[in-house]
Structure formats: C-alpha cells, structure tokens
Amino acid sequence: MNDTLQYLLSGNEAIALGCREAGVNLGSGYPGTPSTEILETIAKQAPEIYVQWSPNEKVGLEVAVGASASGARAISTQKHVGLNVAADPLMNVAYTGVGGGLLIVSADDPELHSSQNEQDNRHYARFAKIPMLEPASSQECKDYIAEGMALSEQYDTPVLFRVTTRISHSKGVVRAAEVKPHAVPGFKKRPDKWVMLPATGRARHHVVEERMQALTRLSESSSLNPIEWGDRRVGVITSGAAYVQTKEVLPEASVLKLGLSYPLPIEKIRAFAAEVDRLLVVEELDPFIEEQLRAAGISCEGKSATGLFGELTPGRLGGGLSRLGIIAQEQVATCSAEAQVTPRPPVMCAGCPHRSVFFDLKKHRGNVFGDIGCYTLGALPPLRTMDTCLDMGASLGMAIGSSKVSKDGRSTFAVIGDSTFLHSGMTGLLDAAYNQANITVIILDNRITAMTGGQEHPHTGHTLMGEEAPKVDFEQLVRALGIEHVTKVWNHDLAALDSAVSAAEAFEGPSVIIAEAPCALMPKRAHEQAYEVDTEACTACQRCARTGCPAITLAGLPAEDGRPQALIDPKVCTGCGLCAQVCCDHAIRHVPASENVEVVS
Amino acid sequence: MNGRRAGTGQRPYGVLIVGVGGQGVIVASDIIAEAAMNSGFDVKKSEVHGMSQRGGTVVSHVRFGPQVWSSMIPEGQADALIAFEQLEALRAMHQLHANGVLITSCQRIVPPSVTTSKQAEYPQDVLQQVQAQYADAQVVDAPAEARALGSEKMASVVFVGALSRHLGFEEQAWRRAITHRVPKGTEAVNWQAFLRGQALAS
Numbered sequence: 001m002n003d004t005l006q007y008l009l010s011g012n013e014a015i016a017l018g019c020r021e022a023g024v025n026l027g028s029g030y031p032g033t034p035s036t037e038i039l040e041t042i043a044k045q046a047p048e049i050y051v052q053w054s055p056n057e058k059v060g061l062e063v064a065v066g067a068s069a070s071g072a073r074a075i076s077t078q079k080h081v082g083l084n085v086a087a088d089p090l091m092n093v094a095y096t097g098v099g100g101g102l103l104i105v106s107a108d109d110p111e112l113h114s115s116q117n118e119q120d121n122r123h124y125a126r127f128a129k130i131p132m133l134e135p136a137s138s139q140e141c142k143d144y145i146a147e148g149m150a151l152s153e154q155y156d157t158p159v160l161f162r163v164t165t166r167i168s169h170s171k172g173v174v175r176a177a178e179v180k181p182h183a184v185p186g187f188k189k190r191p192d193k194w195v196m197l198p199a200t201g202r203a204r205h206h207v208v209e210e211r212m213q214a215l216t217r218l219s220e221s222s223s224l225n226p227i228e229w230g231d232r233r234v235g236v237i238t239s240g241a242a243y244v245q246t247k248e249v250l251p252e253a254s255v256l257k258l259g260l261s262y263p264l265p266i267e268k269i270r271a272f273a274a275e276v277d278r279l280l281v282v283e284e285l286d287p288f289i290e291e292q293l294r295a296a297g298i299s300c301e302g303k304s305a306t307g308l309f310g311e312l313t314p315g316r317l318g319g320g321l322s323r324l325g326i327i328a329q330e331q332v333a334t335c336s337a338e339a340q341v342t343p344r345p346p347v348m349c350a351g352c353p354h355r356s357v358f359f360d361l362k363k364h365r366g367n368v369f370g371d372i373g374c375y376t377l378g379a380l381p382p383l384r385t386m387d388t389c390l391d392m393g394a395s396l397g398m399a400i401g402s403s404k405v406s407k408d409g410r411s412t413f414a415v416i417g418d419s420t421f422l423h424s425g426m427t428g429l430l431d432a433a434y435n436q437a438n439i440t441v442i443i444l445d446n447r448i449t450a451m452t453g454g455q456e457h458p459h460t461g462h463t464l465m466g467e468e469a470p471k472v473d474f475e476q477l478v479r480a481l482g483i484e485h486v487t488k489v490w491n492h493d494l495a496a497l498d499s500a501v502s503a504a505e506a507f508e509g510p511s512v513i514i515a516e517a518p519c520a521l522m523p524k525r526a527h528e529q530a531y532e533v534d535t536e537a538c539t540a541c542q543r544c545a546r547t548g549c550p551a552i553t554l555a556g557l558p559a560e561d562g563r564p565q566a567l568i569d570p571k572v573c574t575g576c577g578l579c580a581q582v583c584c585d586h587a588i589r590h591v592p593a594s595e596n597v598e599v600v601s
Numbered sequence: 602m603n604g605r606r607a608g609t610g611q612r613p614y615g616v617l618i619v620g621v622g623g624q625g626v627i628v629a630s631d632i633i634a635e636a637a638m639n640s641g642f643d644v645k646k647s648e649v650h651g652m653s654q655r656g657g658t659v660v661s662h663v664r665f666g667p668q669v670w671s672s673m674i675p676e677g678q679a680d681a682l683i684a685f686e687q688l689e690a691l692r693a694m695h696q697l698h699a700n701g702v703l704i705t706s707c708q709r710i711v712p713p714s715v716t717t718s719k720q721a722e723y724p725q726d727v728l729q730q731v732q733a734q735y736a737d738a739q740v741v742d743a744p745a746e747a748r749a750l751g752s753e754k755m756a757s758v759v760f761v762g763a764l765s766r767h768l769g770f771e772e773q774a775w776r777r778a779i780t781h782r783v784p785k786g787t788e789a790v791n792w793q794a795f796l797r798g799q800a801l802a803s
Contacts, residue, residue: 315676335677346655
C-alpha cells in the first residue's frame with residue numbers, strides 16, 4: 001500500500017487501508033462473514049495497528065470502547081448478528097460518547113449468503129441514536145473511515161459503519177491517500193461521562209438528544225449526501241449497495257445519495273422531492289428510509305417496487321421499476337430460468353473431524369440441539385442429525401430448557417464448536433452445571449474458527465497478529481464450571497467416540513465430551529495415507545456413502561445384486577479412516593504406500 | 602476476437618466465472634479484474650465467500666468498462682462465461698448473452714448429493730447439452746494442460762489464457778496481473794500456463 005498507485009481492493013480491504021490512513025490505533029472483533037477480512041487485512045498489511053480477535057463481539061466492542069476512552073482511534077468489526085451480541089455496550093456507549101474516534105462496523109448479509117437471518121442493522125443507528133455511514137464502493141469504504149473518525153470525535157459519538165456483503169466482498173479500484181498518524185493521549189477520568197449511573201445516564205440522555213439535533217443539521221449540509229441532478233421525472237433517495245444498482249438501472253435519474261444515512265437530511269429530501277415529479281426510495285430489506293419520509297409527511301414510493309427480501313440485483317430492481325411504469329419491460333435485465341441440474345450445496349470436507357460425531361449421534365437417536373459453524377452442515381443430508389440452529393451458543397440453553405420439560409425418553413445433546421463454545425457457550429454450560437440439567441454437551445474441538453476461514457481463538461495458541469498465546473484447557477475449564485463427567489475423545493476413533501457418548505448419555509446430570517481432532521483444511525491440510533475399496537470384499541452395502549464424505553462416490557463396479565460398489569477418490573481422501581471403520585465387510589483398506597498421489601487443492 | 606476491444610462500448614463487459622470450491626475461481630477472477638484495471642478500465646468484481654470453500658458452487662462476476670456501477674452482471678448479460686466444471690457450465694448458462702463467449706472445462710466433479718440421494722444424478726451428456734445451446738462453446742481440458750506443466754493448481758490460469766484472446770488486452774497487462782496474483786516463485790510457470798491457454802483458444 002503506497003500512496004501513488006491504484007489498487008483493486010475489496011470493500012473490507014479498503015476499510016483496512018482506510019484505518020491505516022486515518023491513524024486507527026486499535027481494531028477488535030469476532031470473525032463473521034462478511035466482516036472477517038477487515039481485521040485480517042490490517043494484521044497482514046498494517047502491522048502498526050494493534051488488532052485482536054476477542055472471544056465474542058460484546059467483548060470486542062468493549063475493547064474498542066476502552067481504547068477510544070483512552071484517546072485512541074478504534075474500530076470494532078462484526079457481522080450483523082454479531083452486533084446483537086454487542087448490543088449492550090452499543091446502547092450504552094451511545095450515551096457515554098467517545099474519547100478517540102470510534103467506528104462500529106456492521107457487515108450485513110442481505111440474501112443470507114452465509115447467515116441465519118437477513119436482519120437490517122440500519123435500525124441500530126436509530127435505536128442507539130448514533131450516526132450511520134454507508135459506503136457504496138471500495139473507494140468510499142476507505143474514504144469514509146477518516147470521515148467517520150472525524151465525525152465521531154467532533155460530535156462525541158460512536159458511528160455505525162454499515163456495509164453489506166456486496167460492498168464488503170466486491171472489489172473495485174481504490175486510490176490511496178496520505179497516512180495521518182493519531183497520537184493517543186491516554187485515559188482521562190471523567191465520571192460524568194464514563195460512569196453510567198441513573199444520575200449521570202439521565203444527564204447523558206439529554207446530551208444524546210442534543211447531539212441528534214446537531215447531527216441532523218450536519219446531515220442536511222454534509223457533502224456525504226450529494227444530489228446528482230439528472231432527469232427530474234424521477235428522483236431517487238438511496239444509499240450503499242442500493243445506490244450502485246440505482247445507477248446501473250436508472251443512470252439518467254436524479255439521485256440523492258445518502259452516505260451519512262442516519263439521521264436523515266429530511267429538509268434536503270423535502271426540497272429534492274419538490275423538484276422531481278416522482279420520489280422513489282431504493283433500499284434493500286426494510287423500509288428504513290421510506291417509513292421516516294412518510295412520518296415526515298413526504299410521499300414516496302419504495303417497497304412496492306423493491307420488496308422486503310434479499311439483495312437488489314439489476315434485474316430485481318428493474319422488474320420493480322417496470323411494475324411502477326418507470327422503465328419499460330424491455331429494459332429489464334432478464335434471463336431464462338436456470339437449468340434444472342443437480343444442486344451442489346456445501347458439504348463437510350473429506351476428513352472433516354465433525355463427520356464421525358454426527359454419524360455416531362444418528363445411532364443414539366436423541367434430540368440434538370445444534371450451534372453455528374461448519375458443523376451446522378450436520379443438519380443436512382445424509383447425516384441429518386442436528387435438529388436446531390438458532391444463534392451462537394444456543395445449543396446449550398435450548399438443550400437445558402428442552403431437557404427440563406421433555407418426557408419423550410430421548411437423550412438431550414448439545415453440539416457446539418470450540419470457537420462458538422468460547423464465544424457464548426461457557427455461560428450456557430455454567431447454567432447446565434448450576435441447574436443440573438440432564439444433558440450431554442459435545443464440544444467439537446477442531447482447534448480453529450473454521451467456518452469463517454480459519455481464525456485464531458483462545459484455544460489455538462496464537463493471536464491474530466501471530467503472537468504465541470496461552471491455550472485455554474477445555475477439560476480444566478469445564479470442570480471448573482462444575483461438570484463432573486468429562487471425557488476427551490479422538491474423533492477419528494469411532495468406537496471410542498461411541499462408548500464415550502453412551503457413557504455420557506447414561507450419566508444422570510450434565511456431562512461433557514470434548515471431541516477433538518484438527519480441522520481437515522486449516523491451519524494445514526490433512527493428508528494421511530489414503531484408503532481404497534477392496535472390490536473383492538465390497539458387497540455394495542453403501543454404508544460408507546452414508547457418511548457423506550465427498551471422497552466417496554457410488555461409481556464403482558456393480559456387485560452381485562447389481563448395486564454399485566463405492567469408489568474412493570485417492571486425490572480427495574485425507575486418510576481419516578471413518579469409512580474403513582463403518583464398513584461392514586472390512587473392504588476398505590489403505591492404498592499401498594508405493595502409490596503416491598498428488599493432492600489437489 | 603472480432604471487432605473492437607472488449608469493454609470499450611457503453612455497456613461494461615461482463616465475465617462470469619463459475620466452478621466448485623477449491624478450483625481457483627477466485628484467483629482467475631482476480632487476475633482478469635486486475636488485467637482490466639492495468640488496461641485502464643474501471644473495474645468491479647463480486648463473489649460470495651462464506652461456505653464456498655466447502656465444495657459448493659462458486660460464482661464470480663468481473664465487469665470492466667469506462668465506468669462500472671453494479672459489481673453484479675445484470676441477469677442474462679454476461680459477455681463471457683468460463684466454467685471450471687461441466688455441470689456448473691450448464692447451471693450458469695442462462696446468464697450468458699446470446700452472442701457471448703463460452704469456455705468450459707471437460708472436468709466432471711460429482712456433487713456428493715449424487716452419492717447420497719437416489720433422486721440426484723450427474724447426466725452423461727452435459728457437454729452435449731451445453732453445445733446444443735452454444736455451438737461455439739470451447740471445451741478446454743485445463744487441468745490436463747496444467748498437469749503437463751507440473752501442477753493442476755495452474756488450471757485456473759490456463760482458463761484465463763483461453764479467455765484472453767477474446768478481450769484484447771496488452772500482454773503486459775496480463776503479465777503484471779499474473780505476477781501480482783500467483784504465489785511467489787511460480788510466476789514464470791504460471792505465465793507458461795497462461796500462454797498454453799491462449800494457444801488452445803486459437
């Protein structure tokens with residue numbers, strides 16, 4: 001990153017560059033698609049900035065608030081649902097205000113590319129009464145960091161920095177600027193500002209409301225909310241990803257682009273509305289802008305064209321505009337229907353250590369309360385053994401609640417990954433111990449935050465910046481919380497796993513199984529000696545295929561009854577051995593050591 | 602290529618690249634986007650990460666031209682489609698413009714659902730179905746070409762080479778993009794992979 005060149009950067013990479021240019025001192029957060037690469041890029045390319053993964057978003061935001069209170073410029077990053085976890089500090093730092101500039105990045109996921117819901121976090125700006133910036137390109141992702149820091153410091157407020165998947169993960173051309181370092185003066189004791197009690201909180205609430213008025217005045221005149229005059233038959237109010245789709249589909253229209261999208265510049269919008277024949281709001285998900293305009297008595301159209309669901313694509317927006325008669329049907333980007341071909345959903349990798357756990361749990365026929373991570377794929381065919389997925393850590397609370405009321409005779413399991421357990425499973429486990437819930441908790445310890453691409457956490461032994469770190473000991477931890485029945489098992493030993501599950505199930509009260517084996521992909525790719533099918537011995541029972549391993553296909557020779565034998569692709573097989581352990585006929589064996597194969601990446 | 606350089610018209614030129622997680626779709630789209638930037642175009646590219654690494658379908662959009670707004674190619678308007686896998690070519694073809702360029706691998710990667718479900722199947726005649734709709738579809742055995750140079754991992758650069766003949770960028774724009782985007786120490790052999798792809802397309 002030097003300042004004479006242009007770069008092709010994703011929104012997240014551009015945010016990282018913006019942090020460097022704005023002299024950001026600290027970044028913290030918890031990985032979550034589509035936010036993860038912001039802190040990763042800073043760690044790799046701007047080592048002068050201190051960045052860290054926190055165990056969850058609440059702690060992450062509190063770390064950033066502490067740095068801000070000490071005069072640093074700080075950034076907190078998370079995906080949209082992560083901000084729910086951090087909502088408590090968010091609502092209160094709105095009252096205290098900041099020291100150094102504080103930006104809170106919310107990376108929303110319209111279309112649910114990799115999320116459990118598509119909540120619209122613009123509401124948080126209004127809820128917390130803080131300003132919101134919405135960049136519409138990689139260049140703006142970078143530029144708005146410095147804008148946001150200045151805004152935060154000038155108005156003594158945290159700033160919500162709202163991006164979406166199409167902004168975070170799209171790449172565009174970015175021109176770099178000068179780096180302006182920020183000196184950190186240190187923490188200044190000010191109880192009226194930093195100690196929120198009823199008396200101080202009451203006073204700060206007045207500060208918040210006065211700040212909103214001042215921010216509204218700013219929004220009315222800000223260069224971040226420009227009007228691009230064009231054809232005055234249609235005037236569009238829009239922001240973020242919806243802005244670029246508007247320009248794509250309606251390049252001639254007049255547009256009021258909201259970069260500072262909360263509080264709204266209502267009077268500017270009213271004046272804009274008076275200059276155009278028809279006022280249209282183009283926004284994804286909720287009618288956030290539209291409802292505020294209607295409340296202000298400004299008539300407009302919006303959701304009747306754009307709908308409440310998913311991302312706006314050129315075709316979707318065009319279709320809505322043609323229904324309103326704004327563009328002709330022939331101008332709408334359309335395509336024929338997608339060919340009806342076999343779907344290719346994501347699957348657990350070959351050699352994934354989670355597979356054996358679900359394969360075994362299926363046999364135990366319990367109620368399996370699940371959690372969030374790669375292992376959520378255990379809910380899908382062919383394993384189909386996870387019965388719920390709600391939010392980070394919910395497996396424990398839900399298992400406890402169900403176990404207290406269910407009389408169906410089935411065992412209650414909670415299945416949770418190592419990173420998710422450290423994120424918000426520990427308090428749930430404490431509840432299970434305290435309230436003596438008769439549940440079996442399986443911690444899937446693959447020693448990494450795999451789902452989001454392999455991030456460090458307190459059990460990996462490393463930090464985001466590559467320093468060595470203490471590794472939390474799960475066994476000691478769960479015992480300290482009050483769990484007596486604790487077993488540790490190697491996932492790739494199916495018999496040991498099965499007896500551990502049976503013993504835990506039989507135990508009256510809360511029990512924990514720490515089921516461990518490293519992720520098959522990260523930090524390094526699993527590569528043990530591959531297996532093959534002995535075509536003499538295979539009776540085509542196809543039990544191995546029911547593990548759902550992508551290395552196994554039913555493309556082998558037909559057996560006596562005509563059913564195809566299994567075939568193991570030696571280039572995909574990692575040698576975990578699960579299929580050999582489930583085979584009824586002992587027909588799966590190691591490939592002879594002499595036949596080495598190249599491993600594809 | 603016929604006529605003028607890609608991306609010089611009013612409408613941005615759109616390249617859709619599809620494949621299976623782990624095949625190198627993202628690297629290929631990064632190289633194409635960067636070569637377009639090196640050629641003086643405004644560029645945007647877009648893809649969805651998340652679970653793509655777990656063997657799912659991966660789709661990447663690259664658009665370039667004098668000015669590009671949306672990072673997504675409007676529905677049905679891709680000017681070129683590169684499919685790293687046959688079934689993915691069939692799945693994405695409806696996004697390709699009637700006069701578009703189609704380059705597809707002959708590689709077949711059977712989705713696990715075919716193994717575990719009685720309903721799912723992988724048809725034998727995928728390439729015929731593709732060619733029935735796009736008679737000019739170019740079938741490229743990129744993995745074999747890459748293996749001949751030492752590693753199947755370079756298949757994505759072979760595809761980029763095959764596409765390059767349709768775009769009209771200067772050699773230097775490609776060379777810089779490839780050098781920037783491939784692992785250090787593999788620049789020269791990846792350049793060979795690019796040239797091999799380019800030769801295939803002639």
